[in-house]
Amino acid sequence: MANVKKSSTLSKDSNRIAKWIDYRLPILSFLKAEAVDYPTPRNLNYWWNFGSLAGITLVIMILTGIWLAMHYTPHTAHAFESVERIMRDVNYGWLLRYIHMNGASMFFIVVYVHMFRGLFYGSYKKPRELLWIFGVLILLLMMATAFMGYVLPWGQMSFWGATVITNLFSAIPLVGDSIVTLLWGGFSVDNPTLNRFFALHYLFPFLIVGLVFLHLVALHTHGSNNPTGVEAKKPSDKIPFHPYYTVKDILGLVIFLTIWGAFVFFAPNFFGEPDNYIPADPLVTPPHIVPEWYFLPFYAILRSIPDKLGGVVLMFSAVFVMFIIPWLDTSPVRSGRYRPLYKIAYVFFLVACVALGWAGAQEAEGVPLLVSRLATAYYFAFFLILMPVLGFIEKPLPVPESLQESKRKKGAGR
Amino acid sequence: MDGKADKGRRDFLILTGYTMGAAGLAGLAVPFIDSLNPAADTQALATTEVNLGLLQPGQAITAMWRGKPVFIRHRTSEEIEQARTVELKGLPDPEADEARFKDNPQFLVVLGVCTHLGCVPLGQKPTDNKGDFGGWFCPCHGSHYDISGRIRKGPAPKNLTIPPYEIKDKLLKIG
Numbered sequence: 001m002a003n004v005k006k007s008s009t010l011s012k013d014s015n016r017i018a019k020w021i022d023y024r025l026p027i028l029s030f031l032k033a034e035a036v037d038y039p040t041p042r043n044l045n046y047w048w049n050f051g052s053l054a055g056i057t058l059v060i061m062i063l064t065g066i067w068l069a070m071h072y073t074p075h076t077a078h079a080f081e082s083v084e085r086i087m088r089d090v091n092y093g094w095l096l097r098y099i100h101m102n103g104a105s106m107f108f109i110v111v112y113v114h115m116f117r118g119l120f121y122g123s124y125k126k127p128r129e130l131l132w133i134f135g136v137l138i139l140l141l142m143m144a145t146a147f148m149g150y151v152l153p154w155g156q157m158s159f160w161g162a163t164v165i166t167n168l169f170s171a172i173p174l175v176g177d178s179i180v181t182l183l184w185g186g187f188s189v190d191n192p193t194l195n196r197f198f199a200l201h202y203l204f205p206f207l208i209v210g211l212v213f214l215h216l217v218a219l220h221t222h223g224s225n226n227p228t229g230v231e232a233k234k235p236s237d238k239i240p241f242h243p244y245y246t247v248k249d250i251l252g253l254v255i256f257l258t259i260w261g262a263f264v265f266f267a268p269n270f271f272g273e274p275d276n277y278i279p280a281d282p283l284v285t286p287p288h289i290v291p292e293w294y295f296l297p298f299y300a301i302l303r304s305i306p307d308k309l310g311g312v313v314l315m316f317s318a319v320f321v322m323f324i325i326p327w328l329d330t331s332p333v334r335s336g337r338y339r340p341l342y343k344i345a346y347v348f349f350l351v352a353c354v355a356l357g358w359a360g361a362q363e364a365e366g367v368p369l370l371v372s373r374l375a376t377a378y379y380f381a382f383f384l385i386l387m388p389v390l391g392f393i394e395k396p397l398p399v400p401e402s403l404q405e406s407k408r409k410k411g412a413g414r
Numbered sequence: 415m416d417g418k419a420d421k422g423r424r425d426f427l428i429l430t431g432y433t434m435g436a437a438g439l440a441g442l443a444v445p446f447i448d449s450l451n452p453a454a455d456t457q458a459l460a461t462t463e464v465n466l467g468l469l470q471p472g473q474a475i476t477a478m479w480r481g482k483p484v485f486i487r488h489r490t491s492e493e494i495e496q497a498r499t500v501e502l503k504g505l506p507d508p509e510a511d512e513a514r515f516k517d518n519p520q521f522l523v524v525l526g527v528c529t530h531l532g533c534v535p536l537g538q539k540p541t542d543n544k545g546d547f548g549g550w551f552c553p554c555h556g557s558h559y560d561i562s563g564r565i566r567k568g569p570a571p572k573n574l575t576i577p578p579y580e581i582k583d584k585l586l587k588i589g
Contacts (some may be wrong), residue, residue, distance in 0.1 A: 071453075089454040092445030207469055 034220055035245075039238035040245050041226035044402050048224065048245075050114035051253035056253060057107045062205050064100040065149075065175050068093075072152065075199035076191045077319060079154035080279045098268040099260075106260050106272040108294035111139060115220075119325075120346055122334035123225040129326035131218040133309030136213045136322045143319075145204040146292065148197040151189075155276030156286050162189045162197070164289065169301075171312040188282060228400055229335025237403040297353055300372040301379065303364040314376070321383050329381055330391025338397040345386045352378040461589035466521060466581065474538045476526060479588045483526035483534055484577060485550070486586065489561060493548070494519055497562040507573045511562040516574075518581050522575035522589070524563040528552040535559060535574075550574070 009029050010022050022028040037229055073082040075167050086093035115135065124132035151162045166183050170176040185192030223232065232238050239245075263270055271293060275286045291299050301318050305311035339341050352375040359375065362368035462479040464486060471476060474487040489497070497511040512520070526534050530552065536542040537550035537559070545551030545558035547566045552559075557568030564573040577586045 063446070067449055070450070085453065085455065089456075091448040091451050091453060093449055093453070095445050096449055 003163065004406055009044070010367070031348065034216075036242040037238065038220065038237075038241040039223065039232075040241045041224055041232050041403055042224050042237060042239045043228065044245065044248075045227050046248075046252060047113070047117040047227075049249055049265075050110050050117060051300075052249045053110045053252060053256050054114055056109065057103060057110055058205065058208060059210065061100060061107060061253055062101045064096045064103065065202070065205065067096050068100055069202060072198075074152070074195050076154060076194055076280070078192060079152060083153045094218065098264045102260060102263045102268065102271060104149065105263075105294065106256075106290070108146070110256070111142065115139070116350070118225075119349075120336040121225055121227060122229050122329065122331075122336065124326045125229075125329060125334050126326070127222050128218070128225065129224075131215060132326055133323055134211055134215040136319070138208055138215065139322075140319060141204050141208050141211065143295070144210070145201060146294065148201040148204075150292060151197050152201060153276060154194065154280045156278045156280055156284075157273045157276035157289070159189060159282065160285050160289050161278035161291060162193065166193075168315075170311050171309045173309070190282075195385075225334070226403060227335060227337060228403060229333065229337070230400055230403060232403055234402060234404075267282045293357065293361075295376060296358075297356035298360075300356040300360035303360075304369065304372040304376045314380075318379060321380070325383065325387070328387040330388050331394065331396070332391070333396040333399060335399075338399050339390070340397065341390050341394040342386075345382060345390060346376060349382045352382070425461065429498060464588070466585065466586050467584045469521075471520070476538050477586075477588065478480065479577060483525050484562070484588055485522070485526040487522040487561075489520050489522055491520075493561045496548075497524070497560060500560070500562075500564075506565045506571065509562075509564060509573055511564075514564075514576055516563055516580075521565060521581060521586070522561070523576065523579050525577055526550075527575065528554065528557055528570055529569035529572035529574065530555055530557050530568070547561040561575055 010018060010032065018028055068086065071082060071086045071093060073079060083097070086097050088094075092098075118132065118135070134204075147161070147165060151158045166180055166189065169179045169183065172179060181187065183193070184190065185196060211236035226232070273290065274400075278286075290296070298315050298318055302311045304316040305314055331339060331342065333339055338345055354373050355375040356379065359368040364372070457580050460480055460483070462477050464475070464477045466486070466488070469486070469488045471488050471490045472493075473483060477484045477486060492510070500511070502508040502510060514522075526538070528535050531554060533552050533554035535550035535552040535557070536546075539546040543551045543553075545559035545567075547558050548558040549561045549566075550565060551557070552570065553569065557570035558566050559570075559574055560566050562573075563576075565571070579586060579587050583589075
């Protein structure tokens, strides 16, 4: 990290062992610089909590996941039973599994909010393009991890979800079928598939940890964006991360864990499908197959196109388009707060995403199909047409000179 | 605001906060650690039943209980006599042969697990090395057990463990 200036050293009264270690391996002064003294914009609102929430969720998922793996058997003949054994016989196994199971949903909620925040406040704009791209990569890996994790209990939804999703690749011309056979390690979703999914489900979270590290290095290079989108100029525009944002993050964390806990203890199967408590049966497909809620918008995009290859391409594009957002947005103003037209477009984008989520859970016909087609059209129009065009035709509101000025104005307006 | 009072209050809040945080983490650690303990299905006392009707004097069989071997030996009256005349003084783990049985002293039932480091001693098969005292011999580190399953020579500190069992009408129930 060439860019990280050694701006803070340990305080003079820190203990001798700490000084001894730090002289040889400056990890403590590094942590102090990056997690304690780290200068943070003074005006971050609660939408900035979701980054740290995502990080903590990742840690909780890895811990519960490792503990679950100690009891789980990745074999088609034993997987379902080993999960039931976790639920019934392993001490607190039900708790570990319910934390992990609901944690997947919590993780996506937090990450989606985190992304919508970045999208509104222009956090992807120069010089934070790579920061955003690492974020999209993390989302992609999360999706793969969540999908493979859902296969592990080897219930009906696991099996048929795996079958449907892997079959997406059969849409690829010429080599599609060979790719699917390669993914399966056989001629249907079977034991080799389950084995490799388990191995990768265990691996990917650690790749995510690596990407999160890069995400943080990129973040700390230019510092956090803030609600005004104006770069902090004076030292007084920033405050140390600790205690100001540690306290703010902890408050958010407590609320977040309370919600997560409420699901774990009072509605543990709220996000799940009852069919996944039926052991996988390769001869019977469940009557109504839906992915987990966090995939529903993408699933709706897939089904909105009456062409197999077209649907698959569009669905993947819905994620990949996010990589080029930094270059699609042509506006000179970063924050949506000062962009009246973008604000409207953004609200409709939120509505389109929710509509896609709703349509993804319905049968693909009639009104839901129409809704998903309109919302799909808007989804892509938002990125590919509105983002570039609005930058030219929009007249932004006056942007504050500095972060402190924005605070004063806001206070006077009240 | 009085600076001193403020500092005291702040210290109190910080300490309370840290304490609650530590208590919360400790509480959270409980399910993680306890999940590594034997699960309910492992705990559920598995019992093993063995029919002793066909076991002739001098013969031995090995049963399996809770994943461990159990040595069952039908002792001859000479062997019982021999086990009961041993001078207890000087044994590494002094225990009278009578104390190792509730009834049926002809049937010795012990865990076939050396009390040194857990190997399975030899002595069940007629061709096995039975050690210097006619019982069992552990090949790992050379512990000798006698016909009562008592340690006589070698590094093992304890006599072979007696599992909970009962014998009714030549039927042995372990566990």
